[in-house]
Amino acid sequence: MKTMRFSDIFRRTALLSLLVTASLLAAAQNRAAAQNRAAAQNRAAAQNKPAQNPLGIDDTCYTLLKEVERQLGKPGFTPTNELFRQAADEKKDQKAQMLYHIEVIKDLMARPASEEYDAVVDETREDVRKHTQENGLNQYYYQACQLSQEYYYKKGETYRSLLVLQEMQAHAIEDANAYGIWTSAKYLADMYIRHNDYVSAKPHLERAIRFYNTTDDASILKESPTRLYCDLADTYPIASDSVRINVQKGQLYAKTRMDTLRCEYYLLRLAALDGDRKEYERLKAICRQDPDFPRITSDAELFFDLIDATQDGSILNREEDIYKLATVREMKVIANLCENKGYKEFAFVVEKKLVNLMEKLISTTTLSRISELEVSMGKAALNAELVTKENQISRISHVALLLLTFLFAALAVFTIVYIRQLKKARIKDEAQIASLQEANEKVRMADAAKTRFVQNMSHEVRTPLNAIVGFSQLLSLPDGSLSPEEKDEFSGHIVNNTKMLTMLLDDILNASAMDSGNYRITYEEGEKNFMAQSAISSAEHRLQPGVKMEYVPEDPAPFTFTTDPRRVQQILINLLTNACKHTMAGEIILSSSLTEHPGYVTYAVTDTGTGVPAEKAEAIFERFTKLDEFVQGTGLGLSICRDIASRMGSKVFLDTSHPGPGSRFVLLVPVSPVER
Numbered sequence: 001m002k003t004m005r006f007s008d009i010f011r012r013t014a015l016l017s018l019l020v021t022a023s024l025l026a027a028a029q030n031r032a033a034a035q036n037r038a039a040a041q042n043r044a045a046a047q048n049k050p051a052q053n054p055l056g057i058d059d060t061c062y063t064l065l066k067e068v069e070r071q072l073g074k075p076g077f078t079p080t081n082e083l084f085r086q087a088a089d090e091k092k093d094q095k096a097q098m099l100y101h102i103e104v105i106k107d108l109m110a111r112p113a114s115e116e117y118d119a120v121v122d123e124t125r126e127d128v129r130k131h132t133q134e135n136g137l138n139q140y141y142y143q144a145c146q147l148s149q150e151y152y153y154k155k156g157e158t159y160r161s162l163l164v165l166q167e168m169q170a171h172a173i174e175d176a177n178a179y180g181i182w183t184s185a186k187y188l189a190d191m192y193i194r195h196n197d198y199v200s201a202k203p204h205l206e207r208a209i210r211f212y213n214t215t216d217d218a219s220i221l222k223e224s225p226t227r228l229y230c231d232l233a234d235t236y237p238i239a240s241d242s243v244r245i246n247v248q249k250g251q252l253y254a255k256t257r258m259d260t261l262r263c264e265y266y267l268l269r270l271a272a273l274d275g276d277r278k279e280y281e282r283l284k285a286i287c288r289q290d291p292d293f294p295r296i297t298s299d300a301e302l303f304f305d306l307i308d309a310t311q312d313g314s315i316l317n318r319e320e321d322i323y324k325l326a327t328v329r330e331m332k333v334i335a336n337l338c339e340n341k342g343y344k345e346f347a348f349v350v351e352k353k354l355v356n357l358m359e360k361l362i363s364t365t366t367l368s369r370i371s372e373l374e375v376s377m378g379k380a381a382l383n384a385e386l387v388t389k390e391n392q393i394s395r396i397s398h399v400a401l402l403l404l405t406f407l408f409a410a411l412a413v414f415t416i417v418y419i420r421q422l423k424k425a426r427i428k429d430e431a432q433i434a435s436l437q438e439a440n441e442k443v444r445m446a447d448a449a450k451t452r453f454v455q456n457m458s459h460e461v462r463t464p465l466n467a468i469v470g471f472s473q474l475l476s477l478p479d480g481s482l483s484p485e486e487k488d489e490f491s492g493h494i495v496n497n498t499k500m501l502t503m504l505l506d507d508i509l510n511a512s513a514m515d516s517g518n519y520r521i522t523y524e525e526g527e528k529n530f531m532a533q534s535a536i537s538s539a540e541h542r543l544q545p546g547v548k549m550e551y552v553p554e555d556p557a558p559f560t561f562t563t564d565p566r567r568v569q570q571i572l573i574n575l576l577t578n579a580c581k582h583t584m585a586g587e588i589i590l591s592s593s594l595t596e597h598p599g600y601v602t603y604a605v606t607d608t609g610t611g612v613p614a615e616k617a618e619a620i621f622e623r624f625t626k627l628d629e630f631v632q633g634t635g636l637g638l639s640i641c642r643d644i645a646s647r648m649g650s651k652v653f654l655d656t657s658h659p660g661p662g663s664r665f666v667l668l669v670p671v672s673p674v675e676r
Contacts, residue, residue: 061087061096068103073110081107094131098140101128105147113155121148125164129171139219142168142180146187153191162191178217182208186228193231196328202235226250226259230266234329238336239273261287262296269333272307275340280307299326303334310337316346328354345472352469393422468494521647523673526565527558528601532590535572542580547587549576554593561601561671567644568603568669571652574637575605575665583609583662600668604655607662617654641667649673 053062064084071077081103088096104124108117128144131137145168152161165187172180185208192201205228212225229250236242247266254260268283284304287293293300303325309315315322315338325331331354339347400415471490474482482490532551540549572590579588586608596602612620621642638652645652651668658664 055095055099057096057099058087058091058093061091061093065096065099065103069106072103072107077103077107094135094137095140098128098131098135098137101131102140102143102147105144105151109147109151109154117151121151138172138175138177138180141171142183146183149187149191158191158195162188165191178211178215179219182211182215182217182220185211189228189231193234198235198329201231205232205235224253224255224259226254226262229253230262233266238329238332239270244270257290258292258295261290261293265293265296273333273336273340277311297326297330299324299330303330306334307337310334310341310343313341313343316343319346319350322350323353328357345476348468348472393419468498521564521567523562523564525560526563526568527560528592528594529553529556529558531565531568532572532592532603535569535576536590538569538573539576539580542577543588544580544584546585547580547583549580549588550590552589552591554591554595559594559601561669562673563669564648567648568650568667571641571644571650571667572603572605574641575652575667578637578665579605579607579609579663582611583607586662594671597668599672600670603667603669604664605667606658606664609662611660611663612654614656617656620654621652 053059055062055065057065061084064080064087068077068081068084071080081100084096084103085100088100101124105121108121111117125141125144125148128141132141145164149161149164149168152158152164165184168180169184169188172184185204189201189204189208192198192204209225209228209232212220212228215221227250229246233243233246233250236246243266247263247270250259250266251263254263264283264286268280268287271277271279271283287300288304297303302321306315306318306321306325309318315334322331322334325334331350335347335350335354338344338350396415396418400411403411471494474490475487475494529551532553536549536551543549576588576590588605588607591604591606593602593604621638641652644650645667649670651666653666655664655666
């Protein structure tokens with residue numbers, strides 16, 4: 001056999017490749033030509049067909065509906081919508097019949113606000129509810145609710161808007177309708193976010209996301225949860241890992257250009273906080289070039305301008321511009337950037353004003369006043385009803401006297417029976433008034449308690465704030481005014497008061513999370529000694545001068561068991577911090593034992609401080625209870641410890657048998673917990 005040279009093999013291979021390529025190109029051209037012919041045929045056919053009907057209703061009804069939409073807010077709306085209703089009835093098109101009511105609400109939204117429209121909106125929504133119960137088209141009821149809440153929100157009646165959303169959620173739960181539950185959670189979250197209330201919005205966002213990730217409802221899954229993830233990111237501290245994780249999830253679920261644009265805006269903020277100017281400028285250019293970007297944030301140019309101002313220091317002359325931003329979240333981004341750039345005093349001033357702003361939001365008693373208003377309205381309505389019934393009694397008595405000659409016997413019996421019924425009704429109404437008065441008194445007492453709590457918290461928060469401001473001003477004195485030792489001392493005071501302020505706010509947030517049911521226990525493997533040593537590391541900066549703190553285990557050998565390590569450490573840190581507050585000299589010992597209480601890991605915090613009287617052993621675990629009013633704190637620490645322990649199946653108590661001096665607090669953590 002003759003051996004082929006390499007050049008021959010190469011030429012044959014190249015020739016074969018050319019032939020294959022030519023064949024593929026010819027086939028591709030044939031397919032393209034066939035597709036073009038089919039497209040031309042489709043376009044020709046489409047010219048002879050009616051416009052596409054995306055709502056799935058009768059074509060005649062759809063044509064009329066488009067005309068109704070053009071007449072919204074105009075004099076011709078009512079007759080046009082009536083024609084649409086008649087066509088829907090003739091075609092027996094239930095979807096079109098529902099859309100007739102929807103268009104009524106849309107028309108009222110397009111007109112100037114008027115009190116007489118309120119009843120029409122509510123009656124129309126109730127009509128839609130009644131009909132959807134009969135035909136199962138629940139989505140139209142939810143659409144009516146969404147439009148109704150927008151109607152009231154545009155009027156400035158936020159509370160009524162919130163009531164409509166709560167009505168929607170209640171009916172969705174009653175109907176076990178997945179789409180309604182998911183949609184109401186989204187709208188409620190959006191309502192709170194509009195008022196910068198991310199704490200109230202967070203549980204609704206988490207509920208909507210959890211529902212999206214577990215449902216198989218096609219109407220839900222076809223929508224995008226990207227905005228939910230981005231809004232949830234705003235409920236966490238600026239630039240935290242949770243923010244980045246939720247923005248990444250938003251990118252993963254993005255389905256539209258607006259989804260991607262929203263994520264890029266959030267990534268832009270993170271790039272600015274990370275100091276990544278190249279990525280920041282790239283994302284800023286993308287956002288500015290997109291004509292729909294203002295739908296995501298209304299003050300983008302001011303926000304970008306302020307970010308750029310942090311680079312050259314001109315931000316120091318633009319404090320008032322920061323407070324013109326639309327959201328507190330954007331203000332916090334600018335404050336963090338200032339701190340990262342070294343403008344710590346300026347950042348502190350901005351953060352202080354933001355704390356005051358949030359304090360005003362916390363102390364707002366709008367809901368309490370609304371509750372009182374409802375009670376007053378209820379009393380007024382019942383009093384009016386009583387007056388009406390008394391007038392009825394008077395008129396009936398007068399008629400009875402006029403007709404006494406003719407119908408004395410029959411009318412007398414009827415009058416007596418009727419008067420008795422009215423008296424019974426009056427007694428019942430008076431009882432309702434008494435009940436409402438009692439409820440009003442409870443509301444008043446709750447409002448007074450809330451006011452006292454806000455006043456106390458204002459004092460507790462201002463104390464470390466004033467200390468931080470004072471020592472910061474001392475540190476800003478010209479060089480040479482303070483020795484290095486004094487500067488170190490003042491810096492230490494600032495750090496300690498900052499941590500004290502953080503602890504106060506953490507106590508409030510933990511108590512709020514427990515009250516709202518959003519506090520979760522997560523079980524995993526934890527090591528006895530590691531949890532104790534971590535708690536000591538977190539609390540030892542609170543020690544008074546000369547006081548020692550150490551960990552003394554009964555058995556130094558490692559011991560691993562199932563629990564929630566973070567919650568155990570949180571309880572131990574609170575107990576150690578409490579001991580630091582009340583121990584001016586001596587020592588604080590954290591011990592652990594597996595034998596003191598079999599089946600439990602026993603942690604004990606023993607100090608040589610002021611101690612606690614035995615009769616106060618339970619009172620100190622109540623909220624806002626402080627034995628010494630001159631000691632910094634909210635009075636929430638021990639209460640939070642007991643609440644967390646209870647949720648874990650653990651126990652926290654004061655050992656009244658401890659001989660003293662000082663006190664001994666005990667935490668019992670089950671080795672084999674029953675998960676709840």
